[in-house]
């Protein structure tokens with residue numbers, strides 16, 4: 001559990017386009033790998049993996065951001081607003097190389113379903129907050145906007161799967177309901193352990 005509870009962080013949300021995604025992907029990858037390397041959190045990868053693969057994890061969403069109908073993905077980043085807090089923050093990738101856009105401290109994606117009988121459903125993907133800025137309300141700010149937007153777009157049911165335990169507690173705090181657990185769903189980054197997934201939903 002993080003101890004950096006220095007009050008709520010003020011952030012500005014920005015919708016990501018295919019063009020800005022190309023600029024932001026290295027920073028988003030750096031934020032993600034920090035959770036894997038520093039906290040052994042199960043996010044997609046097994047060691048060894050490369051910076052390039054971490055960047056690709058975000059870039060592969062690009063074409064879905066341009067879609068208009070079913071299957072479209074909406075993506076946001078949370079940015080620190082003040083020059084002062086931006087200067088205090090550095091962003092380094094897993095090779096120790098600095099990335100641009102250090103003012104980005106969070107991101108989330110909302111995917112609308114493709115099947116005709118499921119167009120009222122949407123799914124939360126890749127909610128990630130800079131590990132130095134956890135427990136300061138950034139994920140809640142991102143999720144409030146995601147849920148508001150999903151509802152405005154006619155989505156009635158939002159779904160997600162997440163690691164059972166800490167991330168599940170976060171979503172429960174936001175009013176999400178637990179459907180159940182899938183045992184041994186994902187390996188830890190070192191491949192030594194398997195963790196359960198929590199399947200969760202929110203009626204909008």
Ligand SMILES: CC(C)(COP(=O)(O)OP(=O)(O)OC[C@H]1O[C@@H](n2cnc3c(N)ncnc32)[C@H](O)[C@@H]1OP(=O)(O)O)[C@@H](O)C(=O)NCCC(=O)NCCS
Nearest residue numbers: 127128129134135136137138139140162166167169170173
């Ligand atoms: C899960 C994660 C997104 C939470 O982000 P965050 O910005 O720290 O969350 P917030 O500060 O907005 O927390 C909102 C509420 O959830 C609670 N919460 C957050 N993290 C928690 C944790 N680890 N355990 C229990 N409760 C938690 C907070 O207490 C807070 O409640 P409050 O507003 O009443 O104080 C962040 O830890 C993260 O990026 N983890 C790695 C990636 C991941 O697991 N993503 C989710 C899977 S899709």
